[in-house]
Amino acid sequence: MSPLLTVKNLRKSYVRGGGVLANEGKSQRFVAVDDVSFEVAQGETFAIVGESGCGKTTLARMILRLIEPDQGAVLFGGSDLLKLSGAELRAQRRQMQMIFQDPFASLDPRMRVGEIVAEPLTIHEARLSKADRMARGAEMLRRVGLDEGALRRYPHEFSGGQRQRIGIARALILRPKLVVADEPVSALDVSVGAQVLLLLKELQREFQLTYLFISHSLPVVTQLASHIAVMRGGKLIETGPVERVLRQPSHAYTRDLLAAVPEIPQASQV
């Protein structure tokens, strides 16, 4: 079976020390993502793990073409996203949605939850009536564990965990094939983060979703991922099935990362 997503030799560099005061002659280019290639199969969870500044968020955003890569290719459903424009790009984009880290910054505080969740429909299914959009929104909210009353309320009335559920509902309302989740639980309390991880797992089964899961946390990634790619300095230094990477890491940096995770002693029973 051909992969859902193929990333080939993706690269992005920025000018270091740029800005209005920069001395053009002296500026250097800083490579944020350096020749990254991988494939994600339909229905799997592919995790990209790395420390801050490793380029994982830049990589995720290039795949959605929220950042334009310098070079490379992103093959999704048979076409190269980087070569598309206009209507063709929009048609592919509805198949790929994003869940963000900060549930406080990623929801417009002046929009009602119903408008937030249904907003993708106004772009991609413009012919739907408002009543139909709200009905779809209510259905999606129920599916992520919020009741219909949420439609008419504002984001500030919800806790962090509930807001993340709203963000998930918004991402799934178009029934995308690929969901890019950038640190979806790192802003949440442990007890609530586990709820969101379980919800993501359930939704994956129900809607046959493929996840590209970006995180700094190996323990979090372990819970969902089928494959892990470890990123450092813009490069993928190790990629493999989750069990293999955790049990037999081949790269020294992966071993360092694993060794740095503070482990909780496990009770013999419970």
Place this chain on the structure above:
Amino acid sequence: MTPSINHRRKSCGDARCCDYDLDVSDLLRIGHLTVQLATAAGWVTPVNDVSLRLAPGETLGLVGESGSGKTMLSLALMGLLPPGGKVGGEIWLGSDGTARGNQKKEEPNAETQRIAEAEERNLVGLREEEWRGVRGREIAMIFQEPMTSLNPVMRIGAQIEEAILAHEPKIGGDALQLRLLTAMEHAALPEPETRAQQFPHQLSGGLRQRAMIAMALAPKPRLLIADEPTTALDVTVQKQILELLDRLRRELELALLLITHDLGVVAKVADRVAVMYAGRIVEEGPVRKVLTFPQHPYTQGLLAASPTLEKRALKPIPGSVPQLTDLPAGCAFAPRCSFRRGECDKAVPEFRQPEPDHGARCVLI
């Protein structure tokens, strides 16, 4: 064994607060500490009847989720509560090393007892001028995000010197320089002479946290409060900072109060752990016992919800952390608890200790 200390307040029968048989050597004893704050929605109690103790050279982990009151507790220990906050209960800060050292093993004699009594102070009710001799000098604190705690337009060395001069204004040039370098060496800041001349933005997150630690330790405090000191750092840097704190605790005989939401961090460095929920300590005991044989359903729930490197079925705790303005009459965890029964909703459970060093606030015990 030590009635001379006990007589100053009425005994409440709570072993963590009033049983001094074991802990004459404690540096910090918090008894029934309560903090109340006025909010738009009325008075809330972010710290409610908290009793804890901490000895020199010991690390106590304080674990809780957002809104549990762990940061308010630490601010109360520093006398830094928001204006209008009300504090009840006691915070006894012990005498310094002279009285402490020889009391550890042997029976305290009249002399050491007298010193301990003379120098032990209740921080609750101190006036602002008195706080200045305690805050930073005897109790220091480091925070989650070193970038927001450091002054961006001041060189690192000058900021550390400022911390020393605040408490010892007469210290001279050479002595000051020596103290600066010692503090930076304690914090294991590489190339201290160079770093002292740099500004915070020139340092990485890990080095900035080391600079904060140097600043906190420069006035030679005996108690260090670390509030989520590694939450903003990468795991590999977190490991180094935790190892540094642990070494400093040992070498300087610091009492370390480590506030965190991460049970893994607690497991790595703490001797004992106190779990806080909705303003109260719901469980306290030695780290290994609490993490492997948790007594309180909340602690059990946190452990079951914490991701580890094992792929396993995570069990989230249903619901969310309660608002302090809207706490139930009984146990605050009851609405999320799978063992809830009638009596849970009637009154807040007592703190019970089935073992002398391990207890919890739950009717099941």
